[in-house]
Amino acid sequence: MYHLTPETPADHWEVEALYDTCFAPGREALSSYRLRDDVPPVQGLSHVARDDEGILAGAIRYWPVRIGSDAALLLGPVAVHPTRQGEGIGRALIEQSLDRAPLMVWTRVLLVGDAPYYNRFGFELLKDVIMPPPTNPERVLGRALIPGAWDGVAGEVRRWAD
């Protein structure tokens, strides 16, 4: 049994350690991380999954970004500890957090990831949205949280604070 709760400051370093375990070394050198520099994650949407004993099993974070004058959520990183993968924790983290996003006035979400995994959650290729190079454009995926939310949204993804 896993319990999903919004991430708090007390979770921070444990989540960092989980991401270090789940991703290749140097993950923070990825260009998508430049969109997160000096910008706090979205409070209330970033979540942790813990087991009955309180051991961290998975985590998801979100950042705000801009595309032109439009706001969007950047989903990620999302990761599940290697010993807990395939139990539906990734699905639960993504679906439960995204269920909350429209209540917080967010209308669209994007990510950089594997389409074969994210298609099942309604993410599709964003042809007109450009992540900082050298991101593979085939991995830039988005989901509208209200119908049509990505219509007409195009251009470079920028840091929220720029």
Ligand SMILES: CC(C)(COP(=O)(O)OP(=O)(O)OC[C@H]1O[C@@H](n2cnc3c(N)ncnc32)[C@H](O)[C@@H]1OP(=O)(O)O)[C@@H](O)C(=O)NCCC(=O)NCCS
């Ligand atoms: C991707 C990840 C978050 C999924 O978490 P999870 O809890 O294992 O996912 P779920 O249990 O909800 O779903 C498992 C299903 O997703 C599939 N899946 C996992 N990663 C996948 C990928 N990269 N591409 C396609 N399918 C994938 C599994 O094969 C499994 O399929 P099945 O349901 O047909 O058996 C987890 O594998 C992970 O942390 N990976 C390392 C970090 C990472 O790559 N994060 C995502 C960045 S894009």
